[in-house]
Each structure stands twice: as structure tokens, then as C-alpha cells.
Amino acid sequence: MKESQQKIRLYFPIYIVVIIIYVIAGIIEPRFFTWNNNVNLFTRITPLILAGMAQTFVILTGGIDLSIGSIIGLTNVIAASLPYINTPLNIILWFLIPPIVGFGVGVINGYFISKKELPPLIVTLATSAIWLGVTLYIMPIPGGTVSLSVALTITGRLFNVIPVPLLIIISSVLIGHSVLGKTEFGRSLYAIGGNELIAYESGIPCEKYKILVYGVSGLLGSFAGMFLSGWMFSADPIIGEPYVLNSIAVAVIAGTALSGGKGGVVGIIGGAYIFYLLNNILNLLGITAFYQYIAKGLVLIIALVISSPDASKILQNFKNKVLYSKNKELGEIGRD
Amino acid sequence: MNLNTNTSTKEIVLKMEGIKKSFPGTLAVDDVNFICKKGEVHGLVGENGAGKSTLMKILGGIHIQDKGNIIINSEEKRFNNYADARESGVGIVYQELSLLPDLSVAENIFMGIWAKKKRFIDWDEIKRKSKNILDKINIKLDPEEIVGPLPVALKQMVEIAKVLTQNPEIIIFDEPTSALSREEVDRLFKIIKKLKENNKAIIFISHRLKEVLEISDVITVMKDGKVVITREKEYFDEDKLILSMVGREFSQIFPDKATKIKEDKIFSLRSFSEKYKTEVKFSVHKGEVLGIGGLQGQGQFELLQSIFGLGSKMDTKIIISGRHFIPKNPTKAIKEGISLIPEDRNTEGIFLILSILHNIAAATVDKRKNIGLIEMKKEKQEVRDIVRNLSIKIVSHNQIASSLSGGNLQKLVLAKWLLAKPKVMVMLEPTKGVDVGTKQQIYKLIRELADQGVAIIIYTSEMIELIGICDRVLVMNQGFLTANLSGNEITEEKIMKASVSNINILEEAKE
Numbered sequence: 001m002k003e004s005q006q007k008i009r010l011y012f013p014i015y016i017v018v019i020i021i022y023v024i025a026g027i028i029e030p031r032f033f034t035w036n037n038n039v040n041l042f043t044r045i046t047p048l049i050l051a052g053m054a055q056t057f058v059i060l061t062g063g064i065d066l067s068i069g070s071i072i073g074l075t076n077v078i079a080a081s082l083p084y085i086n087t088p089l090n091i092i093l094w095f096l097i098p099p100i101v102g103f104g105v106g107v108i109n110g111y112f113i114s115k116k117e118l119p120p121l122i123v124t125l126a127t128s129a130i131w132l133g134v135t136l137y138i139m140p141i142p143g144g145t146v147s148l149s150v151a152l153t154i155t156g157r158l159f160n161v162i163p164v165p166l167l168i169i170i171s172s173v174l175i176g177h178s179v180l181g182k183t184e185f186g187r188s189l190y191a192i193g194g195n196e197l198i199a200y201e202s203g204i205p206c207e208k209y210k211i212l213v214y215g216v217s218g219l220l221g222s223f224a225g226m227f228l229s230g231w232m233f234s235a236d237p238i239i240g241e242p243y244v245l246n247s248i249a250v251a252v253i254a255g256t257a258l259s260g261g262k263g264g265v266v267g268i269i270g271g272a273y274i275f276y277l278l279n280n281i282l283n284l285l286g287i288t289a290f291y292q293y294i295a296k297g298l299v300l301i302i303a304l305v306i307s308s309p310d311a312s313k314i315l316q317n318f319k320n321k322v323l324y325s326k327n328k329e330l331g332e333i334g335r336d
Numbered sequence: 337m338n339l340n341t342n343t344s345t346k347e348i349v350l351k352m353e354g355i356k357k358s359f360p361g362t363l364a365v366d367d368v369n370f371i372c373k374k375g376e377v378h379g380l381v382g383e384n385g386a387g388k389s390t391l392m393k394i395l396g397g398i399h400i401q402d403k404g405n406i407i408i409n410s411e412e413k414r415f416n417n418y419a420d421a422r423e424s425g426v427g428i429v430y431q432e433l434s435l436l437p438d439l440s441v442a443e444n445i446f447m448g449i450w451a452k453k454k455r456f457i458d459w460d461e462i463k464r465k466s467k468n469i470l471d472k473i474n475i476k477l478d479p480e481e482i483v484g485p486l487p488v489a490l491k492q493m494v495e496i497a498k499v500l501t502q503n504p505e506i507i508i509f510d511e512p513t514s515a516l517s518r519e520e521v522d523r524l525f526k527i528i529k530k531l532k533e534n535n536k537a538i539i540f541i542s543h544r545l546k547e548v549l550e551i552s553d554v555i556t557v558m559k560d561g562k563v564v565i566t567r568e569k570e571y572f573d574e575d576k577l578i579l580s581m582v583g584r585e586f587s588q589i590f591p592d593k594a595t596k597i598k599e600d601k602i603f604s605l606r607s608f609s610e611k612y613k614t615e616v617k618f619s620v621h622k623g624e625v626l627g628i629g630g631l632q633g634q635g636q637f638e639l640l641q642s643i644f645g646l647g648s649k650m651d652t653k654i655i656i657s658g659r660h661f662i663p664k665n666p667t668k669a670i671k672e673g674i675s676l677i678p679e680d681r682n683t684e685g686i687f688l689i690l691s692i693l694h695n696i697a698a699a700t701v702d703k704r705k706n707i708g709l710i711e712m713k714k715e716k717q718e719v720r721d722i723v724r725n726l727s728i729k730i731v732s733h734n735q736i737a738s739s740l741s742g743g744n745l746q747k748l749v750l751a752k753w754l755l756a757k758p759k760v761m762v763m764l765e766p767t768k769g770v771d772v773g774t775k776q777q778i779y780k781l782i783r784e785l786a787d788q789g790v791a792i793i794i795y796t797s798e799m800i801e802l803i804g805i806c807d808r809v810l811v812m813n814q815g816f817l818t819a820n821l822s823g824n825e826i827t828e829e830k831i832m833k834a835s836v837s838n839i840n841i842l843e844e845a846k847e
Contacts (some may be wrong), residue, residue, distance in 0.1 A: 194687035
């Protein structure tokens, strides 16, 4: 009971921000509330949610993954370069090869970070460059294609009603949430980020899990890359770049501390929503690009301030001050 | 309370009235009245978590009280931060020294209040002033010396000098003696007495009751956020102080020792030290509490850590319940049934930013897995049980660990390792920095564990603990064993003698 209350309090502010932006958007442009516009939004935020989850897992250990963009690009290109004729074998390959590549590439990051004790920031920056090079070698300009039935399934609707992206979003966040809370792996991520020495002395196989977490990050990145190829029906070698910093921003807005050990994935949907709702409104309003950037930056800062743990402290201080002045008044009245 | 009956004529400088402060889950200070007079040393004692630090932090402007008034020189004050408090004449000499190690003595003393000449800092003036202040408290120290390499005692003097630059009327000493030797304490006391002659009001906080009795004029005892008693020091002796602090007398603090040690050796060790080029061999019986004594830094730490697979300077081989085993890392050691309570709980024992549940469960997550998922219900139940058994004071198991007090944190470390159900438990300084009440609980717990058949190996630098709780004591000097004492042989005299002895009892036995 208490636990769920605490979590609600933690994720409450961010969803408030989402609802506020959402309602404002609807007032400005009633079309915003239509189901079609919303389905469109689900599709847009899916890759960012996957990338944000990848980043959250890594940040929880106190690390960071700057190569997530290149991994998205690489797997995006691979997914659109595989044979696309609709045969069972081709479809199986399409679902198998990009995740294997993504996981493998992530494990390479993990190997250098964990076994060689190199700083994650530099390792992933370096591998990011390498995989971008490889991606551009495979596909220098946007192109390729994917199986039509796969593409239609990924962005389609289940039983003609429920949008598949929504299913992907909800199931991945649910799975991510229970992995973090209910598995030894997830639990260990918090411990490693909390204090790696104590984690080691508590018998947690830190080396193994640190390699694994970058593998998982790569895996989630590959899902984002595959989704993008299905959605766009083709590939773009540099499609992943914006996801590098956006995924970090989303993770932090969702309440994950950059220093590690604190956070989770429940706020991710809200974080990703804030990003795209804003784009959506500003586009609907027909505002030019440079104002859009400025507005986006401002709203990000506001979202961060509201969702940061300090916000509740500031609120508490405010309450205390009000209470103090009240007490004083009461005291003076009492003296009379 | 008694304060009103105090007939001394000294002038009251500080009055704290009805101070109340709560943190999420705990009422740290509950309706406390506290009065200080000029030219008086006011001792403040209490167990960890009794609220004395919080009270002083309120006086120092670090915490803001929820209720109550602070009156200095008949003027009501409200402190929002340290600077406010400093301006009103409150100075704090911190327990954790707040000096910058790479800067000079003079720079540290005048940090932030630089003397200036035409917009540039006037170093000569600062050095001269520093010298003056140091002279005032009779400390011979070159103001240009770098602070880092100075001994703790001198650093403390610099800290005091730094506080004196503000010319405070009320000076708080928060555990100033915990890192000092006896002679250094005497020197500190001389300074305190001098400050007292200069009509300063001094608040002296310490766990060392003898020193509190020695230096204070008035003593206040706090317990559970409330003032238990405030009386002139003549009223108290050590036993009376402890009695009002915890409601128990000191002599009852240790539990009875084992009546009979079982015969089965559950654990044997053979270890070669690369540093000392010496070998150590010993075994522990089931249900035995073995103490490792000796002067500090004679290889005891390295030896005991190597049992758990930490450090690399020892070549250690172990036989545990008949199985040969070389401890390579903690994961393997835990699997063999070994646990280690580290010395420094803040850096090695507790995940300060994680919840109590996560902390207690950290070492045993793999024991509660069912098809890859942690059994949450079982975990919560086990954590709840152990929290109750150890009477750890918490509000919820989702509470963040850093919100607990020192004694409760140490119990948290114990709880974590008790869940692992070890066969051998290694403890390094298990009662470091905890109050008398918690110490007693820990001693009792150690004995209960031993009675359940766990072999316990303890390193402690406190002689009284070796004598009070251990069934057998091994003394180490320069990496080898110089004595193996049991029963009535465990006396202060024999342990001291062995600590400086050069006879390796293992070699002696061979010859």
C-alpha cells in the first residue's frame, strides 16, 4: 500500500505535465483529441521509449550509452537490407538478426567498460563512431526496404482496433519494470549504481552484469531500429543520432538519477510524450523551426524541475514556511 | 525544569525554548529546552540518535526547527543558514574536519574572510592575524604550513582557530576528542578552559563520558529526542550518566560467555603474508567467538579480509566444514558460508541511496529466486522478520537507508549478513561509532549467533570487547601470532604483553 503510494508520488508530477500539455494542445486544436492523431503519436514515441529504457538500464548502473544512436542506425540499416520477400524464413531472419547484432555490439561496449575498467562515456563515444562508419559502409544514403506484411503489422492495429505500437509501448515498459524490480539482474543494477564496492562485497557478480546491461541496451536499441525500419518502410543510416541525447533526457525526466542507483522505467512514457506532444502542438500552430527549438528547450527544463526530487523538497519548505508564519500568528494571538 | 533552581549567577547567553524538529518518520528533537551561560562548559551526552546532533545543527543554522525559539542575549533569532548563526555568535568545531587539505593553515583559518589591500588579498596581514589567533590558544604552528599532512590533533586546533576568527560567544565542540590521544585531549581541554575564562559559552558533545565529566560544569543528557536531565556535574558519575542515557548500568553490558565450546572445528585457515613473509594458522570451533587482538596495523585486517576474498597480499587457504577452499572473491566466499561485516559501514557496508529492503536483501537475492523472478512476498517477510529481531527502528522498508542513525545502520549491515545464514562470520570493528545501548545489543546478538553454532571471528581495537565477549583471543604482532589465550587467561595484561612480544607461537610449537 505504502509502496504504491510512494511510486505514485514519484511519477505523479511528470504525468501531470503530460496532461497539462495534452489539454492545452486539445484546446488549441480540437483535432488533437482524435483517435487517429493519438495513434500517430503512439507510433512516433515508440522508438524513443525503447531508447529511453535502454539508457535507463545503463544509467542505473552509473554508466551511460552514447552509442545507442549508432546501434539504432546500424540495426535499422540491417533490417532494411535483409531479404524482404514474404517467406517464413525471411521473416524469422528479420526478427532474429538485428537483435543479435544489437546485443552483440552492446556486449562489446560492456566488455571494455567492465573488464578493462574504461570510462563508459568514452568507450561508447568511440564505438558509436565505429558503428556509424560500418552503417554508412553498408548503406551510404537512405534506402532499402522491409517485408510489407511486417511493416503493416508493426504499425497496424490488432483486431483492427488496438494499435500495435501501443501494445509494444505498454508491454515493453511492463517487462522493463518487472525486470528491474523482480529479477536478480535488475536488482543488481541498482546495487552497482548505488555503490559498486559494496555490491561486489555483497557477492553480486558486478562484472557479468555490467557487460550484460550494455548488451540489453544494444538489444533495446535494435528493437527501436527495427521499429523505425518497419514504420518508414526503409532505412536511414543517420536516423539514430537524435536518440543519443533525447534518450538520456527522457530517462532523466522519468526520474532516473545520472549518478546511478535511483530511478525506473514507469515515467518513461510520460517523458517521451512531453517530447513529441510539444512538436505536435508547435507544428499544429504552424510555429517556425527556431521558435520550436527554443520552446522545446524551455519545456524540457520545466519538466526536469518539476520531476526532480528537489521539487518535492521545495514544496515541503514552502509548506514549512507557511506553517511557521501561521504558528507565529497563532502564538501571538495566544499571548493576547 | 531544574534549570530554574540553578542558583549560579552567571549570565545566560543562549536560551532554546520548546525546540521541535521532525524528519520524515522520526521526531528527532521533541520539545527541548536548553540554556547556556557565559563562562560555562555545558556537556551534552546521549546515545546515537538521541537528538543532540540535530539540536546543535538547529543552533548552527543547518536545520530549521519546526517549532520553538532560539534566544541569544535576550534577542529572538531565526537562522535560515549557517551564516545567520555565525553572525549571531555561534561557532561550531566540527567532528568531521571541514578544512581544505591542500591549502595552508592561514588560508584555512581565514577562508572566505580575506583581508584586502586595494582589492588584492593581503597575505601578510592574513598570516599575521593567523599567528595571533594561534598564539592566543597557545599553538605553535607556522601559518604557511599545508594542512593536509598535519596530525589530526593539530588540524583540530586549526579548526578551532578558524571558528575563533568570528569571535563567537557560543562555541560548539561536536565529538572533538574521538580521534585524539590522551595528551592531545589534555591540550584541547586547556584551550577550552582558556575560552571559558574569556567568558565564552561552550557546548561539549562527546561519547567519552569520562572526558565529559572532566571538562563540563553542567551536563544535559538526551534520550529519544528529549532532555532527560540537566544538572551540575557534581551530581553525576559515569554510572549515573549511563543510567540516564540508556537506563542500564555498564557492568551488565556483556552477555555470559559460552559454557562449553563444541569440539568440531568448522573452520581452519592457513595464510601466508607477502608483506610480512610470515605464516598464520588457526582454527575456529562451532559456536566459538574468536577475537583477534594486538596493536593496530599488525596485519589483522589483511588476514581477515583475505578470508572473504578481498585484497591480494595474502595467500590464504581455508578448510570449511571439511571442504578445501581458496577464497578468490566475495561471491565464492559467500557460497561457502562466509560473511564479513566491514569496518567502515558508510563506504563498504550500506548502499546509502537504496531502500532498507534493497540493502538487507542485497547479498541473498539469489536465494529467493523462482524461475528467474525474485519472490517478493518471501523477501518482504524475511526482511520484516529480521528487522523485528534486531529491533531496527524504521518507518517502512522502502525508506532510504541514509535516513537511519549510526547504530541502526550497523544493525542493517548485520541484518544483511544474517540473512545469508553464514557458518563463519568475520566482523571488523562491529561496534565502531555506535552508542552504548546498541553495543550491548550487538554483543548479545554475537553471543546468540555463536550459540546457534556460527563460528565468529572478531577484530576489534577495543580491549574491553576482546575481554568481554571473546571465548578465545589470538594476538598478532608484525604479521604473526604471539598468543593464544582462552578462559581466564584473557586479561588486559596478557594481551598487552603479547601485543609487543616477538615470539611466534607457531614456530615455538615446532621447536
